[in-house]
Amino acid sequence: VYKWNRACYGITDGKPHLRIENRVLPSGPTIVDEVANAAFWLGLLHGLPPEYEHIAESMDFDEARANFLKAARLGLGAEFVWPGFQKRIASTDLILKELLPIAREGLEKAGISPADQTHYLDIFEARVRTGKTGSQWLVSSFESLKKEAGLHDALAATVSGLSRRQQLGQPVHTWTLAELSEAGSWRHRFQVVRQIMTTDLFTVLEEDTVEFVANIMDWRNIRHILVENDAGELVGLVSSRNLIKYFGKIKRDNLPHCVREIMTTDLTTIAPNTPILDALTLMRNKNVSCLPVVVDKKLVGLVSERDFVRVWEEVFREMAASNEEDLKPEKHF
Known part of the structure; x- marks a missing residue:
């Protein structure tokens, strides 16, 4: 059993100290949210009804474990097996109908001021009702x-x-x-290729048919598709230009043809930390419309003309907004 509450020894500024670490509390993400979490937890401990004191008699350990895992994975979307309920109960219903009233009563017993009780537990309740957690x-x-x-x-x-x-x-x-x-600012966001490259890529194998690749490119509205071997290494690229040449000149029969027959293998690749200006210059000098991004022969992304169009759209939009701000009349007081 993981020890959620445990003694921890540490040294701060040369002074040794012992603290009790309560790791059960989820992160805020703000201080007020964190205090609201603590108020709920401590209120539950102080207000714990008698039927929960011997929980092992009313709940099987496997059920408790399953509840824990579902809470960790699904958050407020989880459903639990819980004492006193014949059917599984949604976490939101369990909190709002069962646990929050216990927590309010517990804070009352602990002597917490009514204003603080309301302030923090209302924050916790609003988070549960809206489903807006950190x-x-x-x-x-x-x-x-x-x-x-x-x-x-x-x-x-x-x-x-x-x-x-x-x-x-x-x-x-x-x-x-x-x-x-x-x-x-775009000056910080658009410095190296990894900041703008596309990483959601479709790849094919050398043995795949050209017709299959053409259909993928049509479905995904893309102009390039990368080819890998069985080891996951980049070995080629098929572009819309390759397909035009294939369907216009090469395909003279009804036999299926493999990607290997039409793909470009003399590829110019770059690393993720290549400066964007260097990549743009390389594309112009090599007269290519895209550059595969590779690390140790493994494909990690692709930067294409489409990515640069998106970048420049954002740059021009930011520049236009800045110009509008500069053109506003000055206020004199």
Whole structure:
């Protein structure tokens, strides 16, 4: 059994100390959320009804273990086996109908002021009712940003948005989702290739048919598809230009042809930390429309003309916003 509450010895500024570490509390993500979590937990301990004192007599250990794992994996979406309930109960119903009243009574017994009880447990209740936890905010913000930006921008905006909202100190259930503008200036976001490259890639094998590859490119609306061998190493690339040449000149029979017959094998590749300007210059000098990004012969991404169009769209949008700000009349007091 993992010891959630345990004694820890440490040294701070040269002074040894012993502390009790209560690891059961989830992170805030703000101080007020963290205190609300503590109020709920400590209220439960003080208000624990008699039927919970010998929980092992009413709940099997395997059921408790399953509850623990479901809570860790699903959060507020979990359902539990719980004493006093014949059917599985949703975590939100369990908290709102059973546990929160116990916690309120427990804080009353502990002599916590009514104002503090209401303030912190109301925050906890609002989080449960809205389903807006810190982890859910992170997931929702990141997934929303991924639809309009690259991986690096989405991560940067999410982390920056989290930090800014933490400093404001408002409970997480009141937060708006992170916005792309929070990722910072393009001067910091667009320096090296890994910040803009596409990582959600479709790859094929040398033995796959050309018709199969053509269909994938059509379904996914992409102009390039990368070819790997059985060891997962990059060995070639099929572009829309290859397909045009194939269907226009090569295919003269009804026999299936393999990707190996038409793919480009003389590839120019780059590393993830290649400066963006260097990559753009290389594409122009080599007259290619994309560059595979490789680490130890393993494909990790692709940077293409489409990525640069997206980058420049964001740069011009930021520049336009900056110009509008500069054109605003000055206020004189």
